[in-house]
Amino acid sequence: MNDVARAAGVSHQTVSRVLNAHPNVRPETRERVLVAIAELGYRRNSAARALVTRRSGTLGVVTTGSFLFGPSSTLVAIEEAAREAGYYISVATLRTVDVTSMTEALEHFMGQGVDGIVVIAPHADVVDAVRAFEDALPMVVVASIPDPPESVTTVAVDQELGARLVVRHLAALGHEEVVHLSGPQDWLDAEGRVVGWREESRALGLRVAEPVAGDWTAGCGYDVGRRLVEGDLPTAVFAANDQLALGLLRAFHEAGLVVPRDVSVVGFDDITGAANFIPPLTTVRPGFALLGALIIETILAALQEGAAQPASMVPELVVRASTAPPR
Known part of the structure; x- marks a missing residue:
């Protein structure tokens, strides 16, 4: 200089x-x-600058490395929002989600001198590891954690509300039962969607059976769809994500059924291309760009003020042609 x-x-x-x-x-x-x-x-020498300012201008992000639409879209949104705020991100990808691997990732970021850490935490196992580092530096966990500890600042899409919006929409159309094809229950988002679906169904007086257990893949949705066709076909199915819904649509089409005339289908995530499914898919749009901005806003508040409040984002139900009154 x-x-x-x-x-x-x-x-x-x-x-x-x-x-x-x-x-x-x-x-x-x-x-x-x-x-x-x-x-x-x-x-600029970023290392020298960090010695003077005690800030590295870098945020650490821990993720599972999932190629699923939700986690990957969240990561991209965080990176874009961080750049807008003048920060860069350093990413640690966990191949296995457990306390040991999470602890190693957090210790790695501590050694890098990052200003704060964001944990994209679709699994419940990360909470104990995060709690161990609560006093080290600002940290935000991206997850819908039921009754989170006070030391953990969470930012998340309101998964329960998203599921409730689906049930309300289908009930308003006249459906008396909404079958739920769930995601894996070791995922916090999937658990939140089950809770919202069940509680809203009961509140509206709909019949409530156990959810159909699934994963996040279109192949699983296809297999479940074939079983539903061979049994007592419901009038409406709420799939925990759009890939599951895509598999359902294929199974129903192969069976000669017309969606939504014979059965309504709703997804979750509003993935790229959902509007071009046959028929265009009714789904819940989390709003990942806004989520990324909210995450960065929350962690920067923690950096500047020493604390931050948990934040929740309201999702939107996007109604398209895959839902109609029951047959």
Whole structure:
């Protein structure tokens, strides 16, 4: 910076102001400094800067490395929101989700000197590991944790509300029962959707059977759809994600059924292409871009104020052509 200052004929402080986009620098002075920076090939030394400011400008993100639409979209949204806020992210991917692997990832970030950590936590096993680091640095867990400990700041889409919106929509159309094809119950999001579906069904006086256990794949949805066709076909099925719904649609089509005339189908996530399913899929849109912005806003509040409040985002039901009154 001293070299830049000498080349531009300004003070060290003026160079600092230009680098930090300070408004009180005359345009001609700013231009002279930028020319000197370009000619000298100056680059900031982030390590040296971190020693002075005690901030690295980097946030750690722990994720499961899932290629599923929800976790991957959340990661992308966090990265974009962080860049908008002037931060970069460093990602640690866990192949197995347990306390040991989570602890190793968090210790890695502590060694990197990140300013804060975001944990994309679809599984319940991460809470104990996160709690062990509660006093180390600001941390936000992206998950719908029932009754989370006070030490854990959570940001999440309201999964229960999303499921309730589905049940309300189908009940308003006249369906007396909504069969739920669930995601794996070791996933917090899947658990929240089951709770919302069950409680809203009971509140509206609908028949409630046990959910049909599933995973997150279209293949599972297809297999379940074939079984439903061979048995007592329901009038409406709420799938825990859009991939499961896609499998259901194929199974019903192969059986000669017409959706939604014979059976209504609803998904969750509003994945890219859901509007082009046959028929276009009614689904719950979590709003991942807004979720990413809310996550970064929450962790920056913790950095600046020493604490942050848990936050929940309201999802939206997108009604398309896959739902109709019961046959």
